[in-house]
Amino acid sequence: MTSIAARLLLTSLLLVFGALSLAQTPADALVPNPDLHASLEIWSWEGATGALQAADAEFAEYYPNIQITYVNRPTGDNYQQIQLGAVAGGGLPDVANIENSHLRQFVELGILYDMTERLEPYVPLMNAFKWREAEMDGRYYAMPNDSGPVALFYRRDVFEQAGVDPESIQTWADYYEAALTIKAETGLPMWQQATARNNARLFEILMWQRGAGYIDADGNVILDRDERILEILEFMGRFWQEGLAVDAEEWTDSWYRNFDEPAVASHPGAVWMGTFFKAWIAPDSAGQWGVVRLPAWEPGGSQASNDGGSSLVIFEQSTQKEAAWAYVEFHLGRTASQLDMFIASDIFPSLETVYADPYFAEPDPYYGGDMVRELFTQIVQEIPEAGIYNVDYQEMNGLMAEQIQRFAIGQISASEALAAAAREIRSRTGRR
Amino acid sequence: MRQPPHTTSVPATLGVAGTWRRGPLGTIWRHRWPLLFVSPFFILFAVFALYPIFFSLYLSFHEWRGVGVMRPVGFANYTRLFGDRIFWGSMLNAVLLFFIYVPLMTFLAVVIATVLHGSFLKLQGMWRAIIFMPHLTSMVAAGFTFRLILDTHSGFANQALAALGISPVPWLDDMWWARISVGLLMIWAWLGYNTIIMLAGLQTIPIEVNEAASVDGANRVQVFFRITVPLLKPVILFAVTLSIIGTFQLFTEPYILTGGGPIRATETPVMQIFSSTFANLRFGYAAAMSYVYFITIIVLAIVQFKLVTRGDR
Numbered sequence: 001m002t003s004i005a006a007r008l009l010l011t012s013l014l015l016v017f018g019a020l021s022l023a024q025t026p027a028d029a030l031v032p033n034p035d036l037h038a039s040l041e042i043w044s045w046e047g048a049t050g051a052l053q054a055a056d057a058e059f060a061e062y063y064p065n066i067q068i069t070y071v072n073r074p075t076g077d078n079y080q081q082i083q084l085g086a087v088a089g090g091g092l093p094d095v096a097n098i099e100n101s102h103l104r105q106f107v108e109l110g111i112l113y114d115m116t117e118r119l120e121p122y123v124p125l126m127n128a129f130k131w132r133e134a135e136m137d138g139r140y141y142a143m144p145n146d147s148g149p150v151a152l153f154y155r156r157d158v159f160e161q162a163g164v165d166p167e168s169i170q171t172w173a174d175y176y177e178a179a180l181t182i183k184a185e186t187g188l189p190m191w192q193q194a195t196a197r198n199n200a201r202l203f204e205i206l207m208w209q210r211g212a213g214y215i216d217a218d219g220n221v222i223l224d225r226d227e228r229i230l231e232i233l234e235f236m237g238r239f240w241q242e243g244l245a246v247d248a249e250e251w252t253d254s255w256y257r258n259f260d261e262p263a264v265a266s267h268p269g270a271v272w273m274g275t276f277f278k279a280w281i282a283p284d285s286a287g288q289w290g291v292v293r294l295p296a297w298e299p300g301g302s303q304a305s306n307d308g309g310s311s312l313v314i315f316e317q318s319t320q321k322e323a324a325w326a327y328v329e330f331h332l333g334r335t336a337s338q339l340d341m342f343i344a345s346d347i348f349p350s351l352e353t354v355y356a357d358p359y360f361a362e363p364d365p366y367y368g369g370d371m372v373r374e375l376f377t378q379i380v381q382e383i384p385e386a387g388i389y390n391v392d393y394q395e396m397n398g399l400m401a402e403q404i405q406r407f408a409i410g411q412i413s414a415s416e417a418l419a420a421a422a423r424e425i426r427s428r429t430g431r432r
Numbered sequence: 433m434r435q436p437p438h439t440t441s442v443p444a445t446l447g448v449a450g451t452w453r454r455g456p457l458g459t460i461w462r463h464r465w466p467l468l469f470v471s472p473f474f475i476l477f478a479v480f481a482l483y484p485i486f487f488s489l490y491l492s493f494h495e496w497r498g499v500g501v502m503r504p505v506g507f508a509n510y511t512r513l514f515g516d517r518i519f520w521g522s523m524l525n526a527v528l529l530f531f532i533y534v535p536l537m538t539f540l541a542v543v544i545a546t547v548l549h550g551s552f553l554k555l556q557g558m559w560r561a562i563i564f565m566p567h568l569t570s571m572v573a574a575g576f577t578f579r580l581i582l583d584t585h586s587g588f589a590n591q592a593l594a595a596l597g598i599s600p601v602p603w604l605d606d607m608w609w610a611r612i613s614v615g616l617l618m619i620w621a622w623l624g625y626n627t628i629i630m631l632a633g634l635q636t637i638p639i640e641v642n643e644a645a646s647v648d649g650a651n652r653v654q655v656f657f658r659i660t661v662p663l664l665k666p667v668i669l670f671a672v673t674l675s676i677i678g679t680f681q682l683f684t685e686p687y688i689l690t691g692g693g694p695i696r697a698t699e700t701p702v703m704q705i706f707s708s709t710f711a712n713l714r715f716g717y718a719a720a721m722s723y724v725y726f727i728t729i730i731v732l733a734i735v736q737f738k739l740v741t742r743g744d745r
Contacts, residue, residue: 080710087498109499196694254585394711405695
């Protein structure tokens with residue numbers, strides 16, 4: 001008996017140390033814990049839940065007595081439900097997946113569980129820019145899930161037909177020239193940008209690339225004070241005025257179809273577009289899409305930006321915080337889990353220890369063998385700090401989108417649009 | 433002889449306890465059973481109607497994010513509201529929408545009701561059911577369906593127009609067309625409801641009046657405009673008042689169909705109140721909005737009532 005017990009002890013010790021020696025993050029050294037009993041509810045949305053579920057089978061091996069129930073809703077509905085639950089003082093789940101664009105509002109509401117001590121080891125291991133919304137007064141309230149590094153997706157067939165080499169597009173000025181060539185050679189517009197139904201997301205991507213934004217580091221509105229922002233909006237305006245843009249609202253059937261047909265030549269977008277391209281927007285266009293870095297605004301300038309991305313939070317209301325943390329850490333802090341999630345879904349890990357995995361050095365067959373994964377790991381580490389996602393983001397985005405729409409249909413000029421948006425944002429949020 | 437139970441005087445033997453039973457509390461005590469049986473309504477009304485009404489008034493003088501402390505701000509929410517371009521824009525949208533669909537819908541309702549009321553129509557029950565059916569459909573489902581039909585590029589509406597050689601209409605992508613599209617959805621959803629109200633009204637008009645007019649040589653159109661419409665005026669007034677309130681309270685229809693766009697052209701006051709509360713977490717400001725909006729509806733209803741009944745004296 002004793003010898004068996006000793007052998008078991010030895011084996012488990014070996015296992016633990018073996019795991020520790022390979023461990024890059026605290027979660028990589030986790031050992032199974034059947035003592036944690038809980039039934040967790042997690043609010044998320046369909047695509048994102050699919051990624052999280054990729055790590056669930058292994059999670060069940062490590063925590064056999066933690067049951068997981070996902071509730072999927074459109075993100076906007078989730079946020080309303082969270083606000084109702086916060087006001088009512090009950091009814092919130094244990095864990096929720098929240099887009100970083102909307103995260104800050106919940107951090108400042110004071111309804112999230114303070115995970116500072118648990119998260120501290122992870123701060124240097126994850127994309128630095130992701131902590132901006134999660135951290136308040138030195139305390140951390142959310143763990144980064146995925147990042148949205150942005151690149152230029154382009155149709156190989158269209159570019160070839162027009163004789164444009166995507167690698168030759170170094171600056172946005174080059175991009176505009178290429179748009180003229182492609183329009184002349186193929187008749188196709190360069191990008192899809194809605195006019196009267198614009199959602200300001202591309203505008204935000206381009207601001208983020210330059211480290212600009214709605215506000216500066218002190219929280220003051222800079223839309224009408226930063227010449228670079230005016231340059232961005234005027235640049236977008238040229239595409240509408242000169243017929244180089246397709247007027248299609250994002251996330252509609254027309255928008256999807258234009259990518260697949262193709263009725264458009266390129267798309268500046270985040271890595272997660274791959275999820276949608278492969279799954280249902282253009283599954284049959286494998287090999288036709290390529291990915292290169294965003295053009296720079298000036299030679300040698302930044303070619304990285306971010307769009308979207310999410311984080312997991314635990315609510316203060318939860319009575320199962322220990323188990324909730326086990327879930328969050330296992331899914332987001334463990335290198336192997338994050339790799340599984342990325343392989344399953346193209347949802348890009350914020351955890352940087354994953355990037356060393358050989359999978360990232362392999363070409364992606366959907367993108368015609370381009371080294372897209374490696375490209376995105378480089379881009380994600382170059383994303384500048386920008387004042388876009390903040391406590392008032394929803395309101396700022398709505399006010400800006402309205403003015404971009406007016407500009408796009410020719411009611412006002414770019415500088416009038418920026419002045420009007422800045423004025424509205426100041427008067428509503430009390431910023432300067 | 434027996435006294436009626438509710439006038440029974442309290443026996444003196446009850447002593448001290450008897451004194452309060454003679455006051456207003458005594459009245460309550462004596463009617464305790466009937467009061468108990470009607471109390472559920474009053475309790476629910478107090479919790480779900482009275483309390484929110486007074487709480488939102490209180491809220492409108494505060495700044496509150498839904499959680500944490502409320503900061504009293506006096507009339508600041510109201511003064512800010514008067515300069516709020518977007519809020520007044522949404523009120524104007526409601527007025528525009530009202531004129532886009534209510535006159536047409538009300539007229540159609542009266543005409544259809546008259547036809548359905550006529551004795552020459554067979555299967556009346558079936559026609560009434562069909563005309564009322566859209567009102568019973570889930571507005572969310574109807575809104576999504578309309579969105580698919582009205583899509584500029586792939587919608588059925590534009591395909592049908594193309595077959596007729598008409599160029600595509602930007603149903604949801606143009607400020608005015610979007611308002612018209614919401615109006616179309618409103619007519620589709622509410623025409624049956626208004627028709628039923630008119631039908632009920634028609635049934636109160638004595639058949640002899642119409643017969644007398646016919647005997648005097650009036651044709652159907654004359655009977656409709658000279659007899660039916662004037663006699664139906666109180667019912668029409670009632671239906672239009674409901675439509676005023678309904679238009680200002682619009683939420684689901686534009687929320688699903690247009691999301692309030694493009695360029696806030698179909699954003700209604702309730703959508704503004706909703707986004708101020710849930711997107712921007714300005715509960716106090718949104719409460720002030722709902723009060724201003726509530727008073728506006730009352731004023732409009734009174735003005736409309738006065739205008740229409742002016743000639744009746």
